[in-house]
Amino acid sequence: MMHDLLLTSVHKHISLLPQEEAHFISLLAFRKIKRKQFLLQEGEVNRYASFVIDGCLRSYSIDKNGFEHVLQFAPPGWWIGDMQSFLTQTPGTLHIDAVDDSEIIQLSKNDLDQLYAVVPMFERFFRILAEKSLATYQHRLINNLSLSARERYNNFCQLYPSLIQCLPQKQVAAYIGVTPEFLSKMLNQHPNKD
Protein backbone atom coordinates (compact mmCIF):
# COMPACT_ATOMS: atom_id res chain seq x y z
CA MET A 1 0.00 0.00 0.00
CA MET A 2 0.96 3.61 -0.50
CA HIS A 3 2.17 4.29 3.05
CA ASP A 4 4.00 1.00 3.52
CA LEU A 5 7.51 2.38 3.27
CA LEU A 6 6.77 5.10 5.80
CA LEU A 7 4.93 2.83 8.24
CA THR A 8 7.75 0.30 8.09
CA SER A 9 10.17 3.07 9.00
CA VAL A 10 7.95 4.23 11.86
CA HIS A 11 7.53 0.72 13.28
CA LYS A 12 11.25 0.19 13.22
CA HIS A 13 11.55 2.72 16.03
CA ILE A 14 8.22 2.92 17.88
CA SER A 15 5.06 0.86 18.53
CA LEU A 16 1.64 2.37 17.90
CA LEU A 17 -1.93 1.41 18.73
CA PRO A 18 -4.16 0.89 15.66
CA GLN A 19 -6.04 4.12 16.24
CA GLU A 20 -2.79 6.04 16.69
CA GLU A 21 -1.53 4.73 13.39
CA ALA A 22 -4.85 5.59 11.75
CA HIS A 23 -4.65 9.11 13.09
CA PHE A 24 -1.14 9.49 11.79
CA ILE A 25 -2.16 8.27 8.34
CA SER A 26 -5.10 10.69 8.28
CA LEU A 27 -2.63 13.59 8.43
CA LEU A 28 -0.62 12.48 5.39
CA ALA A 29 -1.01 13.93 1.91
CA PHE A 30 0.17 12.18 -1.23
CA ARG A 31 1.84 14.18 -3.98
CA LYS A 32 3.62 13.64 -7.29
CA ILE A 33 6.55 15.73 -8.41
CA LYS A 34 7.81 15.68 -11.97
CA ARG A 35 11.52 15.71 -12.78
CA LYS A 36 13.00 19.21 -12.35
CA GLN A 37 9.85 20.50 -10.67
CA PHE A 38 10.44 22.52 -7.53
CA LEU A 39 9.15 21.41 -4.15
CA LEU A 40 10.62 24.48 -2.48
CA GLN A 41 12.55 27.55 -3.55
CA GLU A 42 14.87 29.91 -1.74
CA GLY A 43 12.92 32.52 0.22
CA GLU A 44 9.85 30.33 0.71
CA VAL A 45 8.74 28.91 4.04
CA ASN A 46 9.01 25.12 4.22
CA ARG A 47 5.57 24.20 5.60
CA TYR A 48 5.77 20.42 5.02
CA ALA A 49 8.01 17.55 5.97
CA SER A 50 8.28 15.34 2.90
CA PHE A 51 8.92 11.59 2.83
CA VAL A 52 10.00 10.13 -0.51
CA ILE A 53 8.35 6.90 -1.62
CA ASP A 54 9.47 6.86 -5.25
CA GLY A 55 11.98 8.68 -7.43
CA CYS A 56 14.60 11.01 -5.96
CA LEU A 57 14.69 14.60 -4.71
CA ARG A 58 17.57 16.87 -3.82
CA SER A 59 18.08 19.91 -1.59
CA TYR A 60 20.75 22.45 -2.47
CA SER A 61 21.79 26.05 -2.12
CA ILE A 62 22.98 28.42 -4.81
CA ASP A 63 25.94 30.61 -3.85
CA LYS A 64 26.59 34.19 -4.88
CA ASN A 65 28.40 33.02 -8.03
CA GLY A 66 25.47 30.90 -9.11
CA PHE A 67 27.02 27.54 -8.22
CA GLU A 68 24.88 24.80 -6.74
CA HIS A 69 25.91 22.90 -3.61
CA VAL A 70 23.93 19.78 -2.80
CA LEU A 71 23.02 19.28 0.84
CA GLN A 72 21.12 16.04 0.40
CA PHE A 73 19.76 13.51 -2.05
CA ALA A 74 16.55 11.78 -0.99
CA PRO A 75 15.79 8.43 -2.62
CA PRO A 76 12.78 6.37 -1.42
CA GLY A 77 12.67 6.00 2.36
CA TRP A 78 14.25 9.40 3.10
CA TRP A 79 12.81 12.61 4.49
CA ILE A 80 13.71 15.92 2.90
CA GLY A 81 13.14 19.58 3.70
CA ASP A 82 14.78 22.83 4.70
CA MET A 83 15.19 22.09 8.40
CA GLN A 84 15.95 25.64 9.45
CA SER A 85 12.92 26.99 7.62
CA PHE A 86 10.64 24.18 8.77
CA LEU A 87 11.57 24.60 12.45
CA THR A 88 11.22 28.35 12.55
CA GLN A 89 8.56 28.70 9.81
CA THR A 90 10.54 31.55 8.30
CA PRO A 91 11.87 31.91 4.73
CA GLY A 92 14.65 29.44 3.98
CA THR A 93 17.80 29.35 1.88
CA LEU A 94 17.47 25.98 0.16
CA HIS A 95 16.00 24.84 -3.12
CA ILE A 96 14.41 21.42 -3.36
CA ASP A 97 13.54 19.78 -6.65
CA ALA A 98 13.09 16.33 -8.16
CA VAL A 99 15.98 14.71 -10.01
CA ASP A 100 13.55 12.01 -11.21
CA ASP A 101 9.75 11.83 -11.44
CA SER A 102 8.87 11.24 -7.80
CA GLU A 103 6.13 10.45 -5.32
CA ILE A 104 6.15 11.83 -1.82
CA ILE A 105 4.05 11.90 1.33
CA GLN A 106 3.72 15.22 3.13
CA LEU A 107 2.97 16.19 6.71
CA SER A 108 2.41 19.83 7.56
CA LYS A 109 4.20 21.54 10.44
CA ASN A 110 0.86 22.29 12.11
CA ASP A 111 -0.31 18.71 11.88
CA LEU A 112 3.03 17.46 13.12
CA ASP A 113 2.87 19.72 16.17
CA GLN A 114 -0.62 18.42 16.93
CA LEU A 115 0.53 14.86 16.34
CA TYR A 116 3.15 15.34 19.05
CA ALA A 117 0.39 16.32 21.47
CA VAL A 118 -1.98 13.49 20.52
CA VAL A 119 0.56 10.70 20.05
CA PRO A 120 3.65 11.60 22.11
CA MET A 121 5.44 8.50 20.81
CA PHE A 122 6.19 10.47 17.66
CA GLU A 123 8.45 12.70 19.72
CA ARG A 124 10.65 9.66 20.06
CA PHE A 125 10.43 8.74 16.40
CA PHE A 126 11.54 12.14 15.17
CA ARG A 127 14.09 12.47 17.95
CA ILE A 128 15.74 9.28 16.76
CA LEU A 129 15.65 10.40 13.14
CA ALA A 130 17.14 13.77 14.02
CA GLU A 131 19.87 12.22 16.13
CA LYS A 132 20.90 9.77 13.43
CA SER A 133 20.82 12.46 10.81
CA LEU A 134 22.89 14.70 13.04
CA ALA A 135 25.58 12.04 13.43
CA THR A 136 25.63 11.61 9.65
CA TYR A 137 26.14 15.33 9.00
CA GLN A 138 28.87 15.48 11.61
CA HIS A 139 30.64 12.64 9.85
CA ARG A 140 30.27 14.29 6.46
CA LEU A 141 31.63 17.56 7.82
CA ILE A 142 34.70 15.82 9.21
CA ASN A 143 35.15 14.11 5.85
CA ASN A 144 35.00 17.42 4.04
CA LEU A 145 37.61 18.87 6.37
CA SER A 146 40.03 15.95 6.21
CA LEU A 147 39.69 14.04 2.93
CA SER A 148 40.77 14.77 -0.64
CA ALA A 149 38.28 15.02 -3.51
CA ARG A 150 39.18 11.49 -4.60
CA GLU A 151 38.54 10.12 -1.13
CA ARG A 152 35.26 11.98 -0.82
CA TYR A 153 34.17 10.53 -4.15
CA ASN A 154 35.04 6.97 -3.13
CA ASN A 155 33.22 7.54 0.11
CA PHE A 156 30.13 8.67 -1.70
CA CYS A 157 30.17 5.61 -3.99
CA GLN A 158 30.49 3.32 -1.02
CA LEU A 159 27.80 5.08 1.01
CA TYR A 160 25.23 5.53 -1.78
CA PRO A 161 25.90 2.83 -4.40
CA SER A 162 22.35 3.11 -5.75
CA LEU A 163 22.60 6.88 -6.23
CA ILE A 164 25.84 6.76 -8.18
CA GLN A 165 24.04 4.86 -10.91
CA CYS A 166 21.10 7.20 -11.40
CA LEU A 167 22.67 10.61 -10.79
CA PRO A 168 24.42 12.73 -13.43
CA GLN A 169 28.09 13.30 -12.60
CA LYS A 170 27.63 17.01 -12.06
CA GLN A 171 25.20 16.33 -9.22
CA VAL A 172 27.73 14.13 -7.51
CA ALA A 173 30.33 16.87 -8.01
CA ALA A 174 28.01 19.40 -6.37
CA TYR A 175 27.59 17.04 -3.41
CA ILE A 176 31.23 16.20 -2.74
CA GLY A 177 32.32 19.77 -3.35
CA VAL A 178 34.28 19.92 -6.62
CA THR A 179 33.57 21.32 -10.09
CA PRO A 180 32.13 18.94 -12.71
CA GLU A 181 35.25 19.55 -14.83
CA PHE A 182 37.54 18.40 -12.07
CA LEU A 183 35.48 15.33 -11.27
CA SER A 184 35.49 14.31 -14.92
CA LYS A 185 39.27 14.77 -15.14
CA MET A 186 39.79 12.86 -11.92
CA LEU A 187 37.71 9.89 -13.05
CA ASN A 188 39.33 9.66 -16.48
CA GLN A 189 42.91 10.21 -15.42
CA HIS A 190 42.97 7.79 -12.51
CA PRO A 191 40.09 5.43 -13.23
CA ASN A 192 38.86 3.26 -10.36
CA LYS A 193 41.89 3.98 -8.23
CA ASP A 194 40.74 3.07 -4.71
Added chain:
Amino acid sequence: MMHDLLLTSVHKHISLLPQEEAHFISLLAFRKIKRKQFLLQEGEVNRYASFVIDGCLRSYSIDKNGFEHVLQFAPPGWWIGDMQSFLTQTPGTLHIDAVDDSEIIQLSKNDLDQLYAVVPMFERFFRILAEKSLATYQHRLINNLSLSARERYNNFCQLYPSLIQCLPQKQVAAYIGVTPEFLSKMLNQHPNKD
Protein backbone atom coordinates in the same frame (compact mmCIF):
# COMPACT_ATOMS: atom_id res chain seq x y z
CA MET B 1 22.92 26.62 42.03
CA MET B 2 25.03 24.09 40.18
CA HIS B 3 22.33 22.87 37.77
CA ASP B 4 20.85 26.28 37.04
CA LEU B 5 22.20 26.64 33.54
CA LEU B 6 20.94 23.20 32.55
CA LEU B 7 17.52 23.61 34.16
CA THR B 8 17.06 26.97 32.49
CA SER B 9 17.78 25.32 29.17
CA VAL B 10 15.34 22.50 29.90
CA HIS B 11 12.56 24.86 30.96
CA LYS B 12 12.99 26.87 27.81
CA HIS B 13 11.58 23.94 25.87
CA ILE B 14 9.46 21.81 28.20
CA SER B 15 7.51 22.03 31.50
CA LEU B 16 8.16 19.54 34.28
CA LEU B 17 6.43 18.58 37.52
CA PRO B 18 8.59 19.11 40.62
CA GLN B 19 9.10 15.38 41.10
CA GLU B 20 10.02 14.96 37.43
CA GLU B 21 12.63 17.65 37.76
CA ALA B 22 13.92 16.07 40.97
CA HIS B 23 14.21 12.71 39.25
CA PHE B 24 16.12 14.28 36.38
CA ILE B 25 18.53 16.00 38.76
CA SER B 26 19.12 12.76 40.63
CA LEU B 27 20.59 11.25 37.46
CA LEU B 28 23.17 13.98 36.95
CA ALA B 29 26.83 13.73 37.92
CA PHE B 30 29.12 16.71 38.37
CA ARG B 31 32.67 16.56 37.09
CA LYS B 32 35.70 18.80 36.69
CA ILE B 33 38.04 18.59 33.73
CA LYS B 34 41.42 20.27 33.72
CA ARG B 35 42.74 22.07 30.64
CA LYS B 36 44.03 19.56 28.05
CA GLN B 37 42.57 16.63 29.95
CA PHE B 38 40.68 14.13 27.81
CA LEU B 39 36.99 13.47 28.30
CA LEU B 40 37.01 10.92 25.48
CA GLN B 41 39.55 9.44 23.10
CA GLU B 42 39.26 7.81 19.70
CA GLY B 43 38.29 4.17 20.02
CA GLU B 44 36.45 4.60 23.31
CA VAL B 45 32.69 4.28 23.75
CA ASN B 46 31.01 7.57 24.65
CA ARG B 47 28.84 6.49 27.61
CA TYR B 48 27.83 9.98 28.81
CA ALA B 49 26.15 13.03 27.41
CA SER B 50 28.02 16.03 28.82
CA PHE B 51 26.64 19.50 29.46
CA VAL B 52 29.20 22.27 29.99
CA ILE B 53 28.60 24.69 32.86
CA ASP B 54 32.03 26.34 32.97
CA GLY B 55 35.13 26.52 30.82
CA CYS B 56 35.20 25.16 27.28
CA LEU B 57 35.58 21.74 25.66
CA ARG B 58 36.18 20.71 22.07
CA SER B 59 35.53 17.62 19.97
CA TYR B 60 37.79 16.84 17.05
CA SER B 61 39.13 14.08 14.85
CA ILE B 62 42.71 13.41 13.85
CA ASP B 63 43.24 12.48 10.20
CA LYS B 64 45.75 10.02 8.80
CA ASN B 65 48.38 12.77 8.51
CA GLY B 66 48.00 13.71 12.15
CA PHE B 67 46.06 16.93 11.56
CA GLU B 68 43.25 17.89 13.91
CA HIS B 69 39.82 18.95 12.62
CA VAL B 70 37.49 20.53 15.14
CA LEU B 71 33.87 19.42 14.99
CA GLN B 72 32.64 21.55 17.87
CA PHE B 73 33.56 23.93 20.64
CA ALA B 74 31.38 23.72 23.74
CA PRO B 75 31.32 26.80 26.00
CA PRO B 76 28.92 26.92 28.98
CA GLY B 77 25.35 25.96 28.03
CA TRP B 78 26.36 23.49 25.31
CA TRP B 79 26.21 19.72 25.14
CA ILE B 80 29.15 17.78 23.78
CA GLY B 81 29.85 14.17 22.88
CA ASP B 82 30.55 11.75 20.06
CA MET B 83 27.00 11.38 18.79
CA GLN B 84 27.66 8.32 16.65
CA SER B 85 29.38 6.50 19.50
CA PHE B 86 26.80 7.59 22.07
CA LEU B 87 23.84 6.45 19.98
CA THR B 88 25.26 3.06 19.06
CA GLN B 89 27.40 2.54 22.19
CA THR B 90 30.27 1.41 19.97
CA PRO B 91 33.83 2.79 19.75
CA GLY B 92 33.93 6.29 18.30
CA THR B 93 36.27 8.34 16.15
CA LEU B 94 36.37 11.62 18.05
CA HIS B 95 38.60 13.03 20.74
CA ILE B 96 37.13 15.38 23.32
CA ASP B 97 39.27 17.48 25.64
CA ALA B 98 39.12 20.72 27.60
CA VAL B 99 40.57 23.88 26.12
CA ASP B 100 40.16 25.55 29.53
CA ASP B 101 39.67 24.22 33.04
CA SER B 102 36.03 23.19 32.91
CA GLU B 103 33.04 21.92 34.84
CA ILE B 104 30.45 19.64 33.31
CA ILE B 105 27.32 17.71 34.20
CA GLN B 106 27.04 14.17 32.88
CA LEU B 107 24.11 11.89 32.16
CA SER B 108 24.75 8.28 31.23
CA LYS B 109 23.18 6.65 28.18
CA ASN B 110 21.45 4.10 30.42
CA ASP B 111 19.97 6.75 32.69
CA LEU B 112 18.88 8.79 29.71
CA ASP B 113 17.06 5.82 28.19
CA GLN B 114 15.28 5.25 31.50
CA LEU B 115 14.53 8.94 31.79
CA TYR B 116 12.71 8.76 28.44
CA ALA B 117 10.52 6.00 29.85
CA VAL B 118 9.81 7.72 33.18
CA VAL B 119 9.49 11.32 31.93
CA PRO B 120 8.53 11.17 28.24
CA MET B 121 8.68 14.96 28.01
CA PHE B 122 12.44 14.59 27.70
CA GLU B 123 11.91 12.97 24.32
CA ARG B 124 10.69 16.36 23.21
CA PHE B 125 13.55 18.23 24.83
CA PHE B 126 16.23 16.19 23.15
CA ARG B 127 14.30 16.08 19.88
CA ILE B 128 14.31 19.86 19.78
CA LEU B 129 18.01 20.01 20.64
CA ALA B 130 18.86 17.47 17.96
CA GLU B 131 16.77 19.25 15.34
CA LYS B 132 18.34 22.63 16.04
CA SER B 133 21.78 21.14 16.07
CA LEU B 134 21.04 19.37 12.80
CA ALA B 135 20.03 22.62 11.13
CA THR B 136 23.24 24.22 12.39
CA TYR B 137 25.44 21.48 10.94
CA GLN B 138 23.61 21.64 7.63
CA HIS B 139 24.29 25.35 7.50
CA ARG B 140 27.95 24.86 8.34
CA LEU B 141 28.31 22.21 5.66
CA ILE B 142 26.84 24.53 3.03
CA ASN B 143 29.23 27.23 4.22
CA ASN B 144 32.19 24.92 3.85
CA LEU B 145 31.11 24.03 0.33
CA SER B 146 30.44 27.56 -0.85
CA LEU B 147 32.53 30.09 1.07
CA SER B 148 36.21 31.07 0.98
CA ALA B 149 38.48 30.76 4.02
CA ARG B 150 38.12 34.48 4.68
CA GLU B 151 34.35 34.27 4.61
CA ARG B 152 34.31 31.23 6.87
CA TYR B 153 36.51 33.08 9.33
CA ASN B 154 34.27 36.14 9.35
CA ASN B 155 31.31 33.86 9.81
CA PHE B 156 32.92 32.20 12.79
CA CYS B 157 33.70 35.54 14.43
CA GLN B 158 30.14 36.68 13.97
CA LEU B 159 28.63 33.42 15.19
CA TYR B 160 30.90 32.87 18.19
CA PRO B 161 32.25 36.28 19.26
CA SER B 162 33.01 35.03 22.77
CA LEU B 163 35.03 32.07 21.50
CA ILE B 164 37.24 34.14 19.22
CA GLN B 165 38.64 35.87 22.29
CA CYS B 166 39.56 32.82 24.33
CA LEU B 167 40.68 30.37 21.64
CA PRO B 168 44.21 30.15 20.22
CA GLN B 169 44.29 30.91 16.49
CA LYS B 170 45.26 27.38 15.57
CA GLN B 171 42.03 26.03 17.08
CA VAL B 172 39.98 28.42 14.99
CA ALA B 173 41.97 27.31 11.94
CA ALA B 174 41.20 23.67 12.71
CA TYR B 175 37.51 24.57 12.92
CA ILE B 176 37.14 26.59 9.72
CA GLY B 177 39.35 24.19 7.78
CA VAL B 178 42.64 25.92 7.01
CA THR B 179 46.21 25.56 8.27
CA PRO B 180 47.34 27.83 11.13
CA GLU B 181 49.99 29.29 8.79
CA PHE B 182 47.41 30.34 6.25
CA LEU B 183 45.08 31.84 8.84
CA SER B 184 47.94 33.86 10.29
CA LYS B 185 48.94 35.15 6.84
CA MET B 186 45.33 35.94 5.98
CA LEU B 187 44.76 37.97 9.13
CA ASN B 188 47.99 39.95 8.80
CA GLN B 189 47.84 40.63 5.09
CA HIS B 190 44.21 41.75 4.95
CA PRO B 191 43.47 42.77 8.53
CA ASN B 192 39.81 43.21 9.46
CA LYS B 193 38.67 43.18 5.86
CA ASP B 194 34.97 42.40 6.13
Added chain:
DNA sequence: AAGTTTTCTTAATCTACATTATTGGTTACC
Protein backbone atom coordinates in the same frame (compact mmCIF):
# COMPACT_ATOMS: atom_id res chain seq x y z
C1' DA C 1 14.68 13.16 -37.37
C1' DA C 2 16.19 17.48 -36.74
C1' DG C 3 17.04 20.77 -33.35
C1' DT C 4 17.58 22.21 -28.66
C1' DT C 5 19.28 21.54 -24.16
C1' DT C 6 21.99 19.27 -20.95
C1' DT C 7 25.92 16.61 -19.78
C1' DC C 8 30.64 15.00 -20.34
C1' DT C 9 35.42 15.56 -21.86
C1' DT C 10 39.77 17.76 -22.69
C1' DA C 11 43.26 21.11 -22.15
C1' DA C 12 45.55 25.51 -20.94
C1' DT C 13 46.03 28.69 -17.43
C1' DC C 14 45.43 30.37 -12.79
C1' DT C 15 44.97 30.77 -7.67
C1' DA C 16 43.70 29.71 -3.01
C1' DC C 17 45.57 27.31 0.08
C1' DA C 18 49.15 23.60 1.72
C1' DT C 19 53.81 22.42 2.90
C1' DT C 20 58.17 23.14 4.83
C1' DA C 21 61.27 25.69 7.38
C1' DT C 22 62.91 29.30 10.39
C1' DT C 23 62.26 32.80 13.83
C1' DG C 24 60.96 35.03 18.08
C1' DG C 25 57.67 35.44 21.91
C1' DT C 26 54.81 33.35 25.65
C1' DT C 27 53.56 30.36 28.99
C1' DA C 28 54.25 26.17 31.78
C1' DC C 29 57.02 23.53 34.66
C1' DC C 30 61.10 20.99 37.22
Added chain:
DNA sequence: GGTAACCAATAATGTAGATTAAGAAAACTT
Protein backbone atom coordinates in the same frame (compact mmCIF):
# COMPACT_ATOMS: atom_id res chain seq x y z
C1' DG D 1 65.31 30.60 36.53
C1' DG D 2 66.34 27.74 33.00
C1' DT D 3 64.52 24.83 29.60
C1' DA D 4 60.87 22.71 27.45
C1' DA D 5 56.50 23.21 25.08
C1' DC D 6 53.49 25.79 22.71
C1' DC D 7 52.02 29.53 19.70
C1' DA D 8 52.21 33.24 16.16
C1' DA D 9 54.58 35.38 12.17
C1' DT D 10 56.89 35.25 7.83
C1' DA D 11 58.46 33.56 3.53
C1' DA D 12 59.70 30.36 -0.28
C1' DT D 13 57.98 26.79 -2.83
C1' DG D 14 54.46 23.36 -4.23
C1' DT D 15 49.90 21.51 -5.62
C1' DA D 16 44.95 20.30 -5.59
C1' DG D 17 41.48 21.94 -7.57
C1' DA D 18 39.16 26.30 -9.99
C1' DT D 19 38.44 28.85 -14.09
C1' DT D 20 37.78 29.50 -18.86
C1' DA D 21 36.84 27.93 -23.24
C1' DA D 22 35.76 24.70 -26.64
C1' DG D 23 33.89 20.74 -28.80
C1' DA D 24 31.67 15.96 -28.53
C1' DA D 25 28.17 13.11 -26.92
C1' DA D 26 24.09 12.13 -24.96
C1' DA D 27 19.29 13.17 -23.86
C1' DC D 28 15.07 15.38 -24.21
C1' DT D 29 11.48 18.04 -27.38
C1' DT D 30 8.54 18.61 -31.06
